[in-house]
């Protein structure tokens with residue numbers, strides 16, 4: 151067991167899934183404030199109060215806005231070295247287009263970072279985690295418009311300057327590669343993905359989708375550049391949702407299918423962000439799908455200059471694909487694919503695969519050769535609060551333990567892994583279902599989907615387990 155000294159143990163969150171504080175501190179409307187259900191046939195985002203079968207966003211999430219001191223104190227009690235969180239863009243620029251930032255929003259994050267630093271916790275900050283000012287969606291269709299790149303870069307520069315002495319680790323866009331999944335979550339492009347609105351339908355319009363993604367990649371590269379100029383000590387990472395793929399059989403056709411999907415989903419965005427250039431396989435993909443995007447004269451230079459310093463990814467599951475089955479429609483997993491007979495599912499159908507994490511770490515280490523960080527990994531489950539206010543979540547402990555064991559093997563394999571922020575230190579609103587019911591936390595939040603609960607924080611059994619894990623630098627599991 152050999153985690154390096156200074157290994158960044160911690161936990162990860164996203165602003166729109168924890169903060170609440172709707173419109174407090176002169177915050178502007180965010181896209182996530184408008185998602186009140188029905189999107190992709192599931193209710194999304196905020197704790198919802200059900201009235202006569204109608205869902206309303208409560209805009210409260212788990213009220214981190216008012217509990218951050220208590221929460222960060224609890225993270226410190228577990229011995230966290232790092233806390234991954236994101237900034238709500240509309241707290242800083244309420245509409246996204248203002249010349250001057252909103253001081254109250256900036257101050258809110260100053261306070262959070264101060265609180266972290268007071269406890270020796272390194273903040274790892276994502277600039278955009280599935281959300282942006284609503285105005286940018288309404289007026290520009292998010293990153294479909296090149297204009298939004300300019301607004302994003304102004305936002306990023308403002309943030310880098312303001313927190314120059316407080317934050318060193320940055321991530322530009324969360325799970326950027328979801329844009330490449332045929333049924334993907336297009337919030338990464340700043341597009342509200344409710345197919346019933348007329349905003350846009352990039353699902354069928356690949357040109358539009360990949361044009362928007364190009365803009366996001368340019369925005370990310372410009373932000374990396376700006377971060378390095380503002381503070382040469384800044385470390386900026388990409389963030390990829392990595393779903394490791396296996397062929398269903400040893401048929402060469404299955405293997406080719408794996409390679410194609412790997413390129414499209416797992417590799418493309420990371421390759422651009424690490425190597426600073428569009429890979430050949432993607433140029434071919436564009437040709438084969440009649441995709442013609444507008445690339446401006448300096449764009450390739452921007453990508454080349456804006457390569458990331460480290461590679462971060464989320465890892466929840468692996469997936470199994472077959473050349474014969476339809477990747478999208480087969481049951482048993484979030485991303486489709488076929489059932490892997492060697493793996494068990496979570497209650498939500500995600501195929502749990504700790505050994506796949508070791509494999510993935512080795513793959514990424516070989517491919518990129520830059521420091522790696524796992525910035526999301528965890529188990530969504532239904533927890534039971536006992537009468538004496540305890541949560542015995544041995545299933546979560548066993549999930550985390552099995553993954554950490556494989557991480558440690560990967561480190562022994564020679565992988566340059568610098569941190570692990572599990573998802574998530576506190577219960578939060580599920581991104582894919584919009585529910586509280588799907589809980590990930592080491593800390594229970596007393597709030598339910600029916601609106602009941604007082605937001606009190608309760609330590610789960612996994613809290614004490616993770617504390618020991620960190621204390622022993624991953625030796626005691």
Ligand code: BGP
Pocket residue numbers: 164167324325391464526530573579580581582583588
């Ligand atoms: C990732 C997202 C997170 C988080 C996590 C768990 O895709 O980056 O925001 O929510 O998945 O997913 P879910 O909440 O849907 O279970």
